[in-house]
Amino acid sequence: MTSPPTASGDARSDRPVLQPNGRPRPLSPHLQVWRWHVTMAASILHRISGSALSAGAVLVGIWLLALAFGPEAYATFTGLSASPLGLLVWFGLTLALTYHLASGIRHLVWDAGKGLDPKTASLLSSLSIWLGLLVGVAFWVWLFVSGSVSL
Known part of the structure; x- marks a missing residue:
């Protein structure tokens, strides 16, 4: 027994x-x-992007501190931000922001009780991943084409 x-x-x-x-x-x-599926990946990406945005908030705080400490500190910060590594960090944060926003809209749809069947949930998850990626990349293409950012 x-x-x-x-x-x-x-x-x-x-x-x-x-x-x-x-x-x-x-x-x-x-x-x-568990068998991997797109809703699982979207959930994990949502958590990762939220964590990345927390780090991004710290960077925005450092930017504001540099602004408060005067022109020399601000020039140092903008110089680091405009470096290739700095641009890569800002690009990553942009992708995190656009994906997190798209995924948040997906969650709002689900909170309204819509799109909860597996096929629609997978479609919405795929759309949120692709929309976040496309909007983030399009934003940076626009920044480079407009001349606001250069390498």
């Missing part, structure tokens, strides 16, 4: 774990068990 499952969830067995209401639930499978 085996002992009943515990609330702590004995990780060494495949027995169900008891929920607080006493009903059993299975242990969550490892990430390797």
